[in-house]
Amino acid sequence: MAFSRLSKLDPPSRGISRRAVVMPCCLLASLFLLHLLTDRCTSTSPVKTSSSRAAGLFRDLSSLRTKRLVYEWSEPPAGYGASRRASRALADEPSASEEPEESLALPPPDLGVASRKVSPRFAGKLSPLGEGSKKLPQALIIGVKKGGTRALLEFLRVHPDIRAVGAEPHFFDRNYDNGLEWYRELMPKTLEGQITMEKTPSYFVTREAPARISAMSRDTKLIVVVRDPVTRAISDYTQTLSKKPDIPSFESLTFKNRTTGLIDTSWSAIQIGIYAKHLDNWLQYFPMDQILFVSGERLISDPAGELGRVQDFLGLKRIITDKHFYFNQTKGFPCLKKAEGSSKPHCLGKTKGRTHPNIDPEVVQRLRDFYRPFNMKFYQMTGRFFGWDD
Secondary structure, three states, X not given: OHHHHHHHOOOOOHHHHHHHHHHHHHHHHHXXXXXXXXXXXXXXXXXXXXXXXXXXXXXXXXXXXXXXHHHHOOOOOOOOOHHHHHHHXXXXXXXXXXXXXXXXXXXXXXXXXXXXXXXXXXXXXXXXXXXXXXXXXXXXXXXOOOOOXXXXXXXXXXXXXXXXXXOOOOOOOOOHHHOXXXXXXXOOEEOOOOEEEEEOHHHHHOOOHHHHHHHHOOOOEEEEEEOOHHHHHHHHXXXXXXXXXXXXXXXXXXXXEOOOOEEOOOOHHXXXXXXXXXXXXHOOOOOHHHEEEEEHHHHHHOHHHHHHHHHHHOOOOOOOOHHHEEEEOOOOEEEEOOOOOOOOOEOXXXXXXXXXXXXXXXXXXXXXXXXXXXXXXXXXXXXXXOOOOO
16 A cells, blocks of 8 residues: 555656755865865965065064154154154155265254254255355465564455465464364365465474475465565564563674674574575475465555465455555554455554664674575575565
């Protein structure tokens, strides 16, 4: 009976048969896709590692830039443009291949912003304020003492293209061991095209000075103010007498032995006036066309004329002319109508133009006879007649 009932049931439908086939196939396909995805994920793991490393490097760079910001800036006022400061700091960040240069320090800007170092691209150049930079001198007034060097320097400082040290540095005779950088720091700041100068009259009689100046620069231009050596010696003595009133008389210092008339050339007041001897030493290191000789007498009688020669020698436009001077009858020499940086007349100090003591005429004549051959040689060497023996 049971068998007969089963045999009488309807056969399974085609839809059920189709489902029975599709379901295992879908399951197998799902397993295959899952396997592929697993392999794919395994193969991309190095990419994830590289990404994590890149993220770490980015964090390191951010940290370095943060440190730079802390170094470059002090704490700003609350609420002032932090993003703008950060962008400027990052813009100045040197690349890894660049050596950062030493930068210039500037005063704090306006608006209460904290001070910041100038970008390395400005290092060694003029500041925005146009203050210039310190240079070793291109021209020197090297002598002579009591010849008129102070007057010449003060007159030259009127020229806008000349910047000069007021005091005498005495670098090439007394302070040479301090080095050129020490010497440079004494100089005033100059702009492009301006000439740096200094004057130390004792250089002309210092034996080591020519070699030392040549070692600094063979192109240095040299100016020597010379004066009648007899008058110069008396002026030199007058200056010493004002400081040491108890020194011996001029006459006693002039001679080693007055009876024989032998001149004491070891006395500096006499020795400086032997110009030809000192010039010989300078010509071992500098050609004559790099040395200009200024007449101390003409600097008094015709200051504009002598200043014109000096300006030509230095390669400057003739700006200092007659209009800059007036003659001071009391002092007996010219003065400036307007000094450097001033609108008032200016004469040299009370130490200039001292009254000379009366010197025995016989001693003066002995000195003129002594200097005459040296003067004649000096005229020949320089190609200029100064008229001291008329």
